[in-house]
Amino acid sequence: MPRFPPHPDRRPAIVAGASSGIGAATAIELAAHGFPVALGARRVDKCQEIAEKIQADGGEAVALPLDVTDPDSVTGFVCHATEQLGDIEVLVAGAGDTYFGRLHETDTETFESQVRIHLIGANRLATAVLPGMLERQRGDLIFVGSDVALRQRPHMGAYGRPRPGWWRW
Template sequence: MPRFDPLPDRRPALVAGASSGIGEATAIALAAHGFPVALGARRVEKCQEIVDKIRADGGEAIAVHLDVTDPDSVKSAVEQTTVELGEIEVLVAGAGDTYFGKLDAISTEEFESQIQIHLIGANRVATAVLPGMIERRRGDLIFVGSDVALRQRPHMGAYGAAKAALVAMVTNYQMELEGTGVRASIVHPGPTKTAMGWSLPAELIGPALEDWAKWGQARHDYFLRAADLARAITFVAETPRGGFIASMELQPEAPLASVKDRQQLKVDKEALNS
């Protein structure tokens, strides 16, 4: 007799922050793998455009208005998803934005806004779906973290603090939900090419890039694609019962070095060892 009943064939998923970037790519990937998907975001009209594309490709999806900083919006989004798709089996909590600026240059209100969306917002949407998951004795809470939570970066102190606190929250979920059948996971993206943060003016991004290089945090200029993270999150959601992915970090692979660069690296290493 198996230790766990297999996951059901139909597993409705709610993706928070699905109007662009990693959330959009994740919704598309989940739908392609057979998950009925609710795309939740404040820009519900953008979600509807993505829904139309998913449906055109044979997937099942709906758009729901979701503002994770608004309790009524969260409640409404969960209710609409449950009515139209069924009980939520998978939550991907990825709503958020980032704020560039040194801690001594941003206000407490700006700092708090990052805590509200990345930590409290993630908690709010998880709290809304957890009772049903616990009752059914199965479900996946998948949180989108950041490598900034693991290794802080200058100019991202508010974002990094919120994501570091998110790690603590997910770890507590893992301990407190043990034995309920509900799995809690966190996926940490490294530098990823999305609209989040990179539409900021050069006077904010430029100094940040200089300081990242100073602290050894800008080894190369390659970025992950949103689809890379979507693949990882889908893998977490599809993990068979009996195990779970507690934490996963993805980093962009560096561009291939030329033969000349590799030869110079060899010379440098030999010189260091001589």
């Protein structure tokens, strides 16, 4: 007898940072494999374009505004995604922006912004979906990292410091 019940046929996914890059590619790939997808980012117009492409290819997708530095935005995103797609089964926390600059020349506000986006934002998303996943005894969390977490590069100080936060947790 299996330890857990099988996954349901419908497994809604949310992708934070879905307006470009890895987030957009992940949303497209998940949809191609049958996952209903909620695409979230500050650039919701870009998410809408990607959602329309997914829909044109036969997938199910919605584009919703998301700013991971704003707790109310995260709560609203998860709530609207759940209302439109069903209980969230998969979280892809990939929101981010890259700040280039030497660490000693980066002001504290910029450094703090990178921490809020890359580390605290991912935590906000996880804590928003984990209670339901734990209740259902299933769900997948995916935290998008960066190789900068393993090997710092010049002028990547504020971007690179928060990146290992999820890898070494």
